[in-house]
Amino acid sequence: MEREEILSAIYHCVKCKLCSISSFHPTEEWLPLCPSGQFYGYQAFYAPGRLEIFREILEGELSEPAEGLLKSIYACTLCGACYEKCKQITSVEIRLPELFEELREGFVKKGWSLEVHKKIAEKIKETRNAYGENRKYEYEARSLYGADVLYFIGCTARYRVPEIADAMLGIFNKLGIKYQVLDEEWCCGSVLLRTGQVEAAKELMEHNIEAIKNSGAKRVVFTCPGCLMTFEKDYPDMGLELVHSTQFLTRWGNMEVKKLDMKVAYHDPCHLGRDLGIYEEPRAVLEEVADVKRMKREREQAWCCGSGGGVKSAFDDFALWSAGERLREAKEAGVEALVSACPFCKRNLNEAAEKEKEGIEVYDIVELVNRSLR
Ligand code: SF4
Ligand code: SF4
Structure with a gap:
């Protein structure tokens, strides 16, 4: 995003803070919507506060971040709830999560990143997965190399919640669908892109694009929305059908x-x-x-x-x-x-x-x- 575009978005925020409430109809309960603001409890952890920090940096009022300021920039889940709520009540779309990612990218370029995020980037460089795991899961899908359907497993289902990957493969088997998984699936790069480490994600993206092209698959199925969103929004168009598991299942239809x-x-x-x-x-x-x-x-x-x-x-x-x-x-x-x-x-x-x-x-x-x- 260009500086002027960013500043224009920032100045469109009137600091009404309605983006922190899920419902403000007088007869309904006022429930919180922004988890970081609700947990940490002050303005720098809500969307308008982060925008103000961004403005101060762009306009040269803030030159060196203190530890607390770093925390306010990185302790946001980029959940987008503020963006959706703001969109409902203003005529201007302030693309908040994109602005926050932009801010993080700028922070990383200046060397203002969190150690824990840098370590994740190092692990990915070394092992090609976000958890630094060296073990490899063997999926029987290998033998079906060339099948139209490719299941992109993602680091979290592979290494932290394998019951999800097992269930997806179980469904393919029960429905009699031929599928493949990549022999060399690398992290999609989502965690790097969301934490501002954009450069480090490029190599991963290039590898995955090449591997998927070589697989001959026509449809890529994801159980991880983070991977799917990264492929949809950050990868170049590969001319393939990219679907979430639930889209795949509704389109498949004939499940007993x-x-x-x-x-x-x-x-x-x-x-x-x-x-x-x-x-x-x-x-x-x-x-x-x-x-x-x-x-x-x-x-x-x-x-x-x-x-x-x-x-x-x-x-x-x-x-x-x-x-x-x-x-x-x-x-x-x-x-x-x-x-x-x-x-x-x-x-x-x-x-x-x-x-x-x-x-x-x-x-x-x-x-x-x-x-x-x-
Ligand atoms: S982001 Fe939108 S809803 Fe939130 S304080 Fe600014 S103008 Fe209000
Ligand atoms: S994207 Fe960040 S600021 Fe917006 S609602 Fe989610 S946690 Fe709060």
């Missing part, structure tokens, strides 16, 4: 499922909902397999699980608090399980559920589909 005896709530992952506008397909798939109850904050106004934008690695206390808030909202809806469609959400919500002993299960949609498929 047995509905599970479970009351669940659906948690919209930020990248899937607000960033990609995929709200209907996850709900359609989930309603096939379980009894779905509604939570108070959903769709554009969903409360973030707390783990995106590099927050989980740098500010785990904040990430788990945000997830705990979501679990309590699910409990209020009277459900026994909270279901998402993102490995990041599942990991963080699950950790919070174990820590806080909320007595609520956490699943990814594909796990329930795999369980209910005849």
